[in-house]
Amino acid sequence: MARAKEAIVFCLDIGLGMQTAAPGYPTAYDSAVKVLSMLIQRKIFSESKDEVALVLFGCEETANRLADTDDNSYQNVSLAYPLGNVSFDLLEYISYSLKPGTKVADFLDAVTVSLDILYNETKSKKLNCRRIVLFTNFSHEFSNDSLDGIIGGFSADGMDIDLCVIGPEIDIETIGLNGKDETNDEESLKDEPSTSTSLPKRRKLNHFNPSIDPNTGKPKTCQQMAGEKVVTKMFNGGVNGECYSFSQATKAVTGFEKKSVRSAAWKCHLTLGSELAIPCVAYAKTKEAKLKQTWKKCHAKTHKTADITVNQFYHVEDDQHTEVEKENIGKGYKYGKDIIPFSSEDDKQMKYATEGKSLSILGFTDIDNVPPNLFVDDQALFVLPESGDNASCTSLSAMVLGLQKQHLCAIACYIYRKGTNPKLVALIPHITEDNICFVMIGLPFSEDVRTLSFASLKDRKAHQPSDKQLQVMDELIDSMDLSDKSNSAELYPPEHMLNPYFQHTFQALYRRSQNPNAALTHTSDNVSTLLKPNNDVMERSRVKLEHVQSSFSLQKQVWKKDADLKEAWKKVDIDQADTQGSSSISGLQIAQISVPTVEKVGTVSPDSDFIALLSNAEGSAIEEIFKQLQKKIEEFLGDPFATRLENKIIVSLKTLINHAQKHNQRDNVNKFLHQIKLRVLKMPFRASFVENNIAPIDESVSAEHFWSDGDRAADRQEDEEQEDDEQGADELLDMMD
């Protein structure tokens, strides 16, 4: 579906009245320019095809078509940028070249000029929407003699032109504005949806004293109030549009863009059994936005993408990395350990076939069975009745309301189009003041769900909060309330929060485009504050935060970055002498070491366990103890961190050898050394073994000789095991990727 295209005339007041402000407040001019450049920036980075024009008023010069024919009117209104696609030039002009004006001008003149541009330039164009965006604080004189004519001009010739005013807070009572407010509290309406009527909406944009302009901190002048009255009159006279204050810049931006991002319609029949089919259409309502472009690789010197050729080749994982010709490449799947050759033909023939798009209800379930934590995929869709079909509308609405009353939702199977895999979706009743529809969201299959189980918090006595702790937490939560209260609007409303990452990227792109060689500076304030704690909330909750902090005992542990518990264990284990670290881990060690009676050769200090055990042992028990230490040594050698255990292995081996004679275990130990020889040779231990003179007892071989003559045998074994090793290494690489 083609994206909606708009024509917009930005009509910016740069006159003298825009340039005053109370100390500490930005001037209206500065605020207006900031919002305008943000709008244009986002237009560029959304690859918008919209056409825009910039009309300035209050400037020195006069340049507009109407003034050409009438020398006395439309003075100091100038077309600075003719209707065309947005460009960096325009952005640059606004950011750098634009200077505050030196004159004053009638805002209604400027609006008339803008209307004229839209008429002349867009008459024959196919556009979804035409719009005038007026930036002014109404501090200049105007004449409203021809106001009725102007109001008529907004809808003359079948052209429907919207007016958007970005200025001081305006207190307007309007009737039948076309604003659809998605944020209306649904909860309160759910019970009696049919009684809701469209009451005149009071568009109040601020909750402050309306006679003070909160943007500039100055009281509004009579002039300004008169200006606002005219705008009110225009809206009441049938002009469509909205008002935003400078301080609601982000709201203005989002209010703007909503119209330009539309979803493609997916038409289908909602079916139940073989008999019921309701024509419906689905639109994505929420979908995680991505940057419009991906990053392309280019040559660092020439900055040309064509100067890089991507070369892909295949090779088998053997010693030579033998390359495989592309024509010899086949397709296969891993089935556990095995590779199953599987051609694309096989795939096509055997794959699960779906017949065509469908949305078929499988049954209905309690709404509590589909909590939001189960939702998968990255979007939520609205399922609406097919437009213009009253029967479809009645049946779908009746179904939605019936489910709502029964506290149910539908579980359905969704097939996007022929050949795509079926998905399970929930159809959840969605009822607002004006609309009744389903929200459609993906549900997981059994293969997708991860079972989570954690220790109960209630049973763990050590972690029970006291009544006092609960009390301070209770108070903290109250003090950090963000919801819509009588004295302030809801904070962090998703509908009006811009993604700081996008803003940041746009800024970086813009700066780099302006100055390709300058280093990027860090995040600007307006990006980093988007998701920062709100100052008022923090101030309000400061005392409670302190209470919480003093009521709970929180100790940060010395924690080496990225080291996991087991590694920490091993470290402590190795340098067991070093028990100075005050961490809980070493504490655990001390407790273990100081166990008075040794029952077996452990991992922590096998050599001293061994000696302790031997001191009391007799007969066959001695052999068992020797076996135990040998087993330990074997374990150490088999440990994935064997190299770290080198010391421990050597100490254990030495202890073993030293005690062998005395306990008549010489042959046993010698046999053991021969046994582990092959394994040792595969590890980087040889040098230290030789150095420590570890060798079979009374066999006339030196340590050096003993740990080397098996090279060939080792080689052979290595060949056999290489495959496995490489698999292991691969695995490790995969994890590091």
Next chain:
Amino acid sequence: MTERFYADDEGDGSEEEETLGIGKFGGRDSVIFAIDCCREMFELDGENSEDTPFNRIIEAIHDMYLNKIITSDKDLHGIIFFGTKKNNSSSDFSNIFVWQKLDIPSVKSITELRDMQKINAADFDTQFGNESRKQMSEVFWESLNMLSATSYKLAAKSLIVFTWNDNPHFGDNNAKKRAKTKAQDLHDHDVDIQVMSFNKNFKYEPFYKDIISDPDSEDPFNENPIDCIQNLYSFLLKKCTKQRTLSRIPLFIGDDIEISVGVYTVARRTTKTAAISIDSSSNQEAKRSTNFIDTNTGEILLPSDIKLMQTWAGKEIVFEKEEIQNMRKIGKHGLHVLGFKPRSAAVKAWYHVRNSQFIYPNEERVKGSTTLFHALLVKCLAKDVVAICSYTARPNSPPRCVALLPQDEEINPETSEQITPPGFYVIFLPFADDIREVDFEPEQPKPTNEQIEAAENLVRKLKFTYNPESFDNPAIQTHYKNLEAMALEKEQPDKIDDHTKPDTEIIDKKAGAYIQAFKQAVFPPGYDPLKKATKHKSSSTASKGGKKPKEDMVDVKEYVSQGKLGKLTVQGLKEICRKYNIKGTGKKADIIQAIEDHFT
């Protein structure tokens, strides 16, 4: 231009998280099953007279392997029989037979399990023999040997013992002691030991209480083995799928209060494992490598010779790779509580943009985290509020706004199994950028109370309890059945149970009358929803007929001669190219040129 709903190739952000997660424990999960092969295991018990305990265990393991191949085919499993006459253990222990070595599931191991499923005592005796003497210490010892012999790096290690007798070393204190020592050895190596039995009179006290893993550990399963075993398959799956921490992150309230929490995946789309390339001559895996070559000089380019760029409004904007990574660094790593909102206002179904996650406190980085977390959970539940946070999952990931949705622990009163764990779900909230405008018809007719009642009567008839566990993904199951059939050279892949296909017969039977009543209530006489749509469709194609050449291809020559090609869509032009074998690529103008060249 066209938007795809639920497109199959959706970018999966969480995958990235799992591989890049900070503080992730590397290595594979491993489980060893040790199965007692005593007489009782081959006898039918009263209630469940179809299968013997041994058969049920093998069947459950078999089913679990099949699941594992789909969900986590890297995990290692091994199976030991004990109480056999034959032995093949690495340390010459008698009465222990290592039936399947510790490895990832393979066609062979699955076939073996399938063949073993229906075995009876006599056949088993022939193959493995039966011996009532056994040393539990040796079973533990052998398990440890298997775990330490593997060349893979292991993360979680478990031993699951299926036995009958709850006091195998009755009267032999030495044997008891040895078993205890060996079990302790396993614990020292972070091996989790579970013991279960089909024996109704099985008690832990006589012997196994000293063997099984610390009942105070964070593992909620420690009692009621019989109850757990009722659904052995799902129990095993739970036991053998270790919940991996995606990351451990700090959670801040204000500037100074910091606790530590682990982040876990709740659900993630399982896709077919990606196809691999193979060398057709040897059926060996062929790895794909990519290098970048300077087009002009033919030299291989180093990473530093490559920059990244995007073109906006005609300007080419170039960055270093590092700069792009840095653009993502905006917030401070972790969860930062911004404040609280009522649950119903902050979490709405249509806000959904991303799979949720789960957080649970951990004491290792900040002592006392659990107590504060617990207090926060209790109070959020009581007040029915959610915490609104900014969430930077990794130091270099862009921040998102999330709601922490409190979840109380739920226990199944009958089996005392945990249904949901206590903690917070991390629900991702959309930004304004993610929300779109959907136009509604201005004047929608409102249904009458009778019509709504008709709907209510209808939906009441078709109620069921939804549980994600009861829906397998038919596409994935088909894929794996196909692979299985190819691997085992079966003639036909096994049929799958497809629960995504609505059972229209049953629906019609159960609710047919109500569906008719509903239709009569909402549809005007003579209304045919299907007919209308097709009519609508054909009329729309008729109006656009000139633009979309369908089966009866428009007279291309006429279009060319009249210079009307521009009126066709790119898709239409490409169709022409295909039909006449014209090489038409690139922009629309290029394709038109190519077609014109072809016909003139």
